[in-house]
Amino acid sequence: MKFLIISDLHGNISALEKLDGEFKAADAVLFGGDFAAFNHTETGLPALEALCKKHDAVFSVIGNCDEPEFLKELEKRDVSVENTLAYVGGVCIAGSGGGSKFTGTTPNERTEEELLSDFSVVEHASGGTGKKSDWSNLILISHNPPKDTKCDAVNPALHAGSQKFRELIERLSPLAVVTGHIHEGAAIDTIGSTTIINPGALLDGKYAVMETAEKDGTMRVVFAELRTLD
Numbered sequence: 001m002k003f004l005i006i007s008d009l010h011g012n013i014s015a016l017e018k019l020d021g022e023f024k025a026a027d028a029v030l031f032g033g034d035f036a037a038f039n040h041t042e043t044g045l046p047a048l049e050a051l052c053k054k055h056d057a058v059f060s061v062i063g064n065c066d067e068p069e070f071l072k073e074l075e076k077r078d079v080s081v082e083n084t085l086a087y088v089g090g091v092c093i094a095g096s097g098g099g100s101k102f103t104g105t106t107p108n109e110r111t112e113e114e115l116l117s118d119f120s121v122v123e124h125a126s127g128g129t130g131k132k133s134d135w136s137n138l139i140l141i142s143h144n145p146p147k148d149t150k151c152d153a154v155n156p157a158l159h160a161g162s163q164k165f166r167e168l169i170e171r172l173s174p175l176a177v178v179t180g181h182i183h184e185g186a187a188i189d190t191i192g193s194t195t196i197i198n199p200g201a202l203l204d205g206k207y208a209v210m211e212t213a214e215k216d217g218t219m220r221v222v223f224a225e226l227r228t229l230d
Helices: 013-017 020-025 041-054 068-076 112-117 120-125 163-172
Strands: 002-006 028-031 058-060 085-088 091-096 138-142 153-155 176-179 187-191 194-198 206-215 218-228
Touching (some): 013 041, 041 058, 041 068, 058 091, 085 120, 091 112, 112 163, 163 187, 187 218, 194 206
Parallel strands (some): 091 138, 138 176, 176 194
Antiparallel strands (some): 002 206, 085 091, 187 194, 206 218
């Protein structure tokens, strides 16, 4: 299964137009949030509409620059994975949108408890067992990254991710986590056996690709790469 991974579009629709080859090669698109430009929430809907025209299998959350009510627009187009489970190509996808409370200057800032509440569907679907073996095919999309990886590093001394989200990853060991939010944190890292990918901001021409395949009866990430538009 080939995935195109993008995040933090921030209204830059022209960047989508330069990804036609990647959209064509991908089986599905994972979007990590922030359709709208900072302080310009009206740019979110045109960005969403442009993305939906590019691929039939889009799985997305909203970001901290998107109004909370904007989630309804994703749900209308059947691309939201917030507080729900979606299935494609042998993998299960769940999501959480918004960013952690920080400056208070963006419209969708949430507490860590609120951010993690969107993943309660994963716990419920496994009967509350939370066993690692239950979710070897699980991909989590969270605009807000987990704590203390390359993917949440604003600079070498400052990691802005969620500790509670990291603890969830350590407990469930999902196949992969797609995140965004921290533009400086474009990277591929791991937490245990889980691949963590922050593709960087598509606003700046950054994105990633990932490929999964079943090996020895277990779904694995067999390829992941950060890329930049020419």
